[in-house]
Amino acid sequence: MFRSKTAGVLTIVALALGVVAAQDAAPGFRTFISDLTPPGIDTGLRDKDAPRPPRPYPTDVSSRDGLPYLRGSIAVKFRPGTAPAAQRIMIDRVGAFAMDAPSYADFNIVTIDPDADPEAAAATLAEQPDVEYAQARYRMHPMFKPNDPLYTEQWNFPAIDMERAWDLNPGATPSIVVAVIDSGVAYRNLVLRRNIPSWRGSAGGAFFTFPALGVVDIPFAAAPDLGPPDRFVSPRDFIWNDTEPVDMDGHGTHVTGTIGQLTNNSVGVAGMAFNVRIMPVKVIDSLWDDILGSPFQGTDDVVARGVRYAVDSGAKVLNMSIGRSGPPSPLLQEALTYATQHGAFVSIAAGNDFEQGNPTEWPAAYANSIQGVVAVGAIGRDRLRAYYSTTGSYLELAAPGGNQRSGGSAGGIFQQTYDLNFVETYALGPTRYTAPRFDVFAYLPFQGTSMAAPHVSGLAALLMQQGITSPAAVEAAMEKFATDLGPAGRDDQYGFGLINPRASLRGLGLAQ
Amino acid sequence: MRRAALVALAFVLLLPAASRAQVSVRGFGDFGFTVFNATQSFKAILGKSSGPVFGGGVEFGEKQFFLSLAAQRFRRDGHRVFVFEDQVFPLNVKDTITVTPIDLTFGYRLRSRGLVPYVGGGLTWYRYVETSEHATESEDLKETHAGYHLIGGAEVPLRRWLAAGVDAQWSAAPNAFGDSPTGVATVYDEHDLGGFTLRARIIVGR
Numbered sequence: 001m002f003r004s005k006t007a008g009v010l011t012i013v014a015l016a017l018g019v020v021a022a023q024d025a026a027p028g029f030r031t032f033i034s035d036l037t038p039p040g041i042d043t044g045l046r047d048k049d050a051p052r053p054p055r056p057y058p059t060d061v062s063s064r065d066g067l068p069y070l071r072g073s074i075a076v077k078f079r080p081g082t083a084p085a086a087q088r089i090m091i092d093r094v095g096a097f098a099m100d101a102p103s104y105a106d107f108n109i110v111t112i113d114p115d116a117d118p119e120a121a122a123a124t125l126a127e128q129p130d131v132e133y134a135q136a137r138y139r140m141h142p143m144f145k146p147n148d149p150l151y152t153e154q155w156n157f158p159a160i161d162m163e164r165a166w167d168l169n170p171g172a173t174p175s176i177v178v179a180v181i182d183s184g185v186a187y188r189n190l191v192l193r194r195n196i197p198s199w200r201g202s203a204g205g206a207f208f209t210f211p212a213l214g215v216v217d218i219p220f221a222a223a224p225d226l227g228p229p230d231r232f233v234s235p236r237d238f239i240w241n242d243t244e245p246v247d248m249d250g251h252g253t254h255v256t257g258t259i260g261q262l263t264n265n266s267v268g269v270a271g272m273a274f275n276v277r278i279m280p281v282k283v284i285d286s287l288w289d290d291i292l293g294s295p296f297q298g299t300d301d302v303v304a305r306g307v308r309y310a311v312d313s314g315a316k317v318l319n320m321s322i323g324r325s326g327p328p329s330p331l332l333q334e335a336l337t338y339a340t341q342h343g344a345f346v347s348i349a350a351g352n353d354f355e356q357g358n359p360t361e362w363p364a365a366y367a368n369s370i371q372g373v374v375a376v377g378a379i380g381r382d383r384l385r386a387y388y389s390t391t392g393s394y395l396e397l398a399a400p401g402g403n404q405r406s407g408g409s410a411g412g413i414f415q416q417t418y419d420l421n422f423v424e425t426y427a428l429g430p431t432r433y434t435a436p437r438f439d440v441f442a443y444l445p446f447q448g449t450s451m452a453a454p455h456v457s458g459l460a461a462l463l464m465q466q467g468i469t470s471p472a473a474v475e476a477a478m479e480k481f482a483t484d485l486g487p488a489g490r491d492d493q494y495g496f497g498l499i500n501p502r503a504s505l506r507g508l509g510l511a512q
Numbered sequence: 513m514r515r516a517a518l519v520a521l522a523f524v525l526l527l528p529a530a531s532r533a534q535v536s537v538r539g540f541g542d543f544g545f546t547v548f549n550a551t552q553s554f555k556a557i558l559g560k561s562s563g564p565v566f567g568g569g570v571e572f573g574e575k576q577f578f579l580s581l582a583a584q585r586f587r588r589d590g591h592r593v594f595v596f597e598d599q600v601f602p603l604n605v606k607d608t609i610t611v612t613p614i615d616l617t618f619g620y621r622l623r624s625r626g627l628v629p630y631v632g633g634g635l636t637w638y639r640y641v642e643t644s645e646h647a648t649e650s651e652d653l654k655e656t657h658a659g660y661h662l663i664g665g666a667e668v669p670l671r672r673w674l675a676a677g678v679d680a681q682w683s684a685a686p687n688a689f690g691d692s693p694t695g696v697a698t699v700y701d702e703h704d705l706g707g708f709t710l711r712a713r714i715i716v717g718r
Contacts, residue, residue, distance in 0.1 A: 167646045168605060467603045473596035507594040507603040508696040509642055510550075510557045511689035512653045 030192055030240055030292070033217065037189040040221030041440045042268075043419050068326050069136040072114040074122045075301045075331055076134040077107040090128045094121040102301070104308040107331050109137075109301060119327075133330035137299035138362075140284060140322045154269050154414050155381050156258075156400035160455065162272065165462070165501035171263060171274035172465035177233055178259055178276050178317040178457055179310035179344075181303065182252030184245040185280035186223040186418065186438060187232040192246075193217050194292050196435060201426070210430050220246045221439030223253055225261050225268040225416040226278070234313040237282040238302045239294045248438060249286030250418040254446050255321045256280070257415030258454035259461070268416050269443055272458020272501075273465075279315050281306045284322055288423070288436055298322070303363075304335035311342045316464050318346045319457035321450035325351070325359035332363040333370075340372035345464070345471040347456040349449035350375045351390030358390055365394045372471025374478065377494060378452040381407040383485065385493045389449055396495040397478055398485060399455035402447030412445025420444065459501045466505050477504045534574060538717030540677075541568040546586055546709040549684065550702035556600045557607055557696060558590035565709060569615075571717075575624045578632075579617065584709075586611040592644055595699045605645050611705065612639040613683065615661055629666040630679075636661045638685045638705050659685030659706055667715060675715040682708050 074094075078087055091099055091110050098111045112121050118136035125134035157163065196213035222229065237245035247253045256278055261271030283306035284298035296302055303322065310318050318339060339346050351361030367375035375394050378386040378401020385391070386403040402412040419442040421427075425434045456478065463474050481504040482497035490496050543566050548554045551561040569582025592605040619632025635658065642653040665679025688705035690697040697703065 164646070466605075468594055468596075468601040470596065470599065470601070473594060473599065473601055476596045477594045503694075505603065506605055506644070506646075506651075506694075507592040507601075508556075508694055508699065509592050509607050509644060509653070510553050510609055511640065511642055511655075511695045511697055512651070512692040 029295070030194060030242070032190045032244060033193045034191045035189055037191055037219055037221060037439065039189070040186070040224050042224050042416075043440060043442045045443045068324065069118050069138045070297065070299055071116075071118060073109050073111050074118050074125065074134055074136055075107050076110050076122070076125055077132040077331065077334075079130045079132050082130040086130060090125065090131060093128070094124050102305055104305040104312065105301065105331075106334070107301065107304075135300065135327070135329055135331065137301050138324055138326055138329060140298040140300065140303050140324050155410070156402075156413050156455065157270060157272075159379075159381070159383065159400050160499055161502045162270075165505055168502060168505040169462045169466050171260075171271075172276045172461045174231075174275060174277045176273070176276045176317065176461045176465050177279050177315045178273065178319060178461050179279040179281050179313075179315035180252055180256045180259065181281050181283055181306050181310060181318055181320045182247075182255055182322060183249040183284040183286050184237065184239075184247035184252045184282035185226070185232070185235075185256045185278065186221065186247050186253040186441070187226065187235065187278070187280050188220070188222050188229055188244075188246070189439075190220040190244065190246060191217050192220065196291060197293075199291055208426070208430050210426055210433050213433075213435050216435040218435060219437055219439040221441075223257070223416050223441055225265075225441075226253070226256060227260075227262050231277055233277050233279050235280045236306070236309055236313075238306050238309070239282050239285045239289055239296050239298065241295060245280040245282030246438065247282075247286075247418070248288035248292075248423075248436070249284075250420060250423055250444075251286075251321070251446075251450065252280070252282070252284070254413075254415045254417040254444070255319060255450060255454045257417065258413060258451060259319060259458045261415055269414055271415070272455060273461035276317075276461045279310055279313060281310050300329040300332050304329075304331045307332075307335040307339055307346075311339045311344045316344055317457050317460045318344055319454050320346060320348045320363065321448075321453045323349055323351055323361045323364055325353060325361055327362075328365070329362050333366050336363060336366055336370050336373050340370055340471045343469070343471060344372075345457075345460040345474045346373040347453045347460060348373065348375050349453040350377045350392070350395050352388040352448050352450075354388055354390050358392070360392060360394075361390050364390075365392065367396055368394045372475055374456055374475050375495070376449060376453045376456045378402065378447070378449045379485070379494070379498060381411045383498065385486070386447065386449075388447075389452075389493075391492045393492055395492055396475070396490075397456055397482060398494040398498045399452040401449050401452030402445065404445070404447050409445055412447045413451040414443050414445050416441050416443050417446075418442070456499060459499055459504065462501065462505060477507070480504075535572055536574065536718050538571045538573075538715050539568070540571065540580075540582075540713050540715040542566070542582075542584070542711045542713040544584075544709050544711030546707045548707040549704040550689075550697055550700070552700040553689075553695075553697040553702045554609075556593050556595060556700075558588050558609065562707075563588050565711075571715075573619075573621075576621050578619045578621065578630075580615070580619065580632075582615045582617070584613055584615075593696060595696060607642065607644040610639075610641040612641075613637070613659075614639070615681075615683075617661070617663055619663065627666055627668050629664075631662075631664045633662045634660065636683050636685065636706070638688060640688065640705060655688075657685045657688040657705055659683055659688070661706070665711075665713075667713070673716060673718060677713040677715060679711050679713065680709070681711065682706070
């Protein structure tokens with residue numbers, strides 16, 4: 001009897017969940033139930049935490065199958081003037097089902113058989129005479145390394161003489177808009193009501209099954225040290241296809257802090273260009289985005305659309321602390337060219353895979369062929385190339401990215417982001433697994449070329465405010481005044497050297 | 513430069529003895545307009561490659577030959593810049609240029625009465641000072657460069673102790689700048705601090 005009663009209750013609960021799940025919008029759409037939430041909680045400096053385990057890699061969230069690209073679709077651009085009928089004939093050759101023209105794009109997304117090889121289909125399509133390019137939809141990821149959160153100090157700004165640079169230009173002004181093309185930003189308060197399903201993930205060789213949590217209210221808050229809501233302009237989420245690019249990872253929020261953390265406010269830490277306005281453009285899906293069923297992932301085409309959107313919406317500087325290895329991406333190359341042609345400077349993380357064979361990283365590798373786009377490598381506190389920082393002929397500048405292997409926790413880049421104890425709730429295993437909270441913040445040290453690139457973005461914002469309005473000239477000014485490191489002249493480890501904000505902002509006198 | 517100074521000093525000492533004539537001493541004040549030889553560099557920093565100059569000096573001479581020692585001053589505020597592909601981007605950092613040429617001129621008067629044309633030439637020492645906002649002491653520049661000049665003009669007596677004149681002066685100070693990696697003169701490959709000056713002069717004395 002008791003058993004049957006229990007079963008009955010469980011059935012009711014299951015039915016209730018089913019009803020709620022049915023009320024949940026169709027997969028890929030989400031409902032924010034309120035924007036009236038308490039302000040974010042600041043837990044301060046986290047210098048006593050134990051090292052965090054690596055994040056689990058989900059093995060059964062449908063959008064993550066371990067491949068470097070999406071199955072079931074490819075991106076293609078036809079030559080101007082190609083008739084729709086001719087386009088149809090060409091895509092039929094790769095067994096295409098449909099073709100969409102997404103917003104903020106000059107290419108099409110072609111749906112193909114999910115079992116077909118997207119790279120082979122793209123190659124077949126690229127051979128057609130009226131096709132400018134075709135490529136698989138490669139996934140991008142943030143360029144940072146896991147770290148040990150032991151706070152000491154922000155060594156990175158003195159390392160590039162920022163205190164004296166701020167004398168020349170105290171943090172730019174709100175007239176400069178910097179787009180953070182990333183995992184989103186903790187820029188506003190919201191509550192998301194969403195069903196959290198069961199999922200299975202691997203971490204450190206072990207597999208875990210995390211239980212379904214049902215429908216929960218997930219709180220989001222603006223990072224207290226990033227500023228008021230009116231500081232953020234034209235937010236856009238290309239992962240959820242809406243206008244609420246809230247961060248579910250912490251990466252984009254940390255990167256934004258380096259660019260523009262509120263400074264001289266007696267709170268927390270500083271940022272490079274602390275008066276600029278921020279445009280959050282979400283193009284990277286985090287683990288929680290995937291678990292919650294985001295309709296899009298951070299593929300090349302999504303990133304390219306984010307770039308074009310940011311430029312069309314008035315951003316003058318674009319920070320891209322993202323990338324991937326693998327084949328080139330013509331559509332990203334065109335998006336970057338579009339950005340510079342429309343007056344926007346782009347800073348891109350060079351990559352963190354030096355010890356993984358030092359592969360060519362995209363879109364960073366386009367930097368040396370497009371004036372106004374810069375690939376940024378990382379140095380540690382010792383002013384030496386960080387062990388992970390990718391090298392190559394496309395590397396143009398170096399900036400502090402942190403090196404905790406040689407510098408310990410203090411060798412990371414400290415900015416405010418989520419307290420990861422409330423985000424990585426899976427870290428303690430399925431038994432202590434809970435729903436995430438995105439309203440608790442801490443000052444954490446990250447390392448990676450992801451952390452180096454926003455130093456360059458911040459400097460670009462200052463230079464644009466200072467009067468250098470051409471992206472190509474901004475790049476030239478940074479390279480001319482960089483502090484040469486490594487072998488004399490440009491080299492593949494440091495590019496033209498470590499950025500020198502003060503010298504760049506000071507420019508040229510008549511004789512000296 | 514030391515050699516040139518010795519030559520000039522010898523000339524000053526020998527002039528009265530050589531002429532055995534009445535050596536007059538006159539003072540003058542002048543104002544004029546200078547166009548610098550380093551046209552692009554001055555234009556980039558100051559917005560124009562020319563500007564007004566003010567000065568004065570003293571002249572020793574007899575009927576035909578004279579020796580003058582004169583100083584002038586050019587000072588103008590501009591902005592530091594960045595130059596990329598011939599486009600100049602003014603930065604919001606004030607930059608002040610002060611040029612003080614000191615001319616030692618040996619001249620010859622073509623006539624002695626009425627409208628008196630004259631020609632001359634000599635040595636110039638340029639005091640060049642460039643300062644900018646938020647600069648450290650080592651970033652500001654205070655230098656002296658040697659050069660030379662040619663001059664031609666005419667003066668007309670107004671009263672017994674008063675005369676007025678106009679002249680044109682071309683001067684050069686090669687290799688005065690153009691080597692610093694933070695100088696726009698290096699970008700434009702301009703090295704000459706001299707220029708062309710048109711001047712009006714009021715002379716007091718006989």
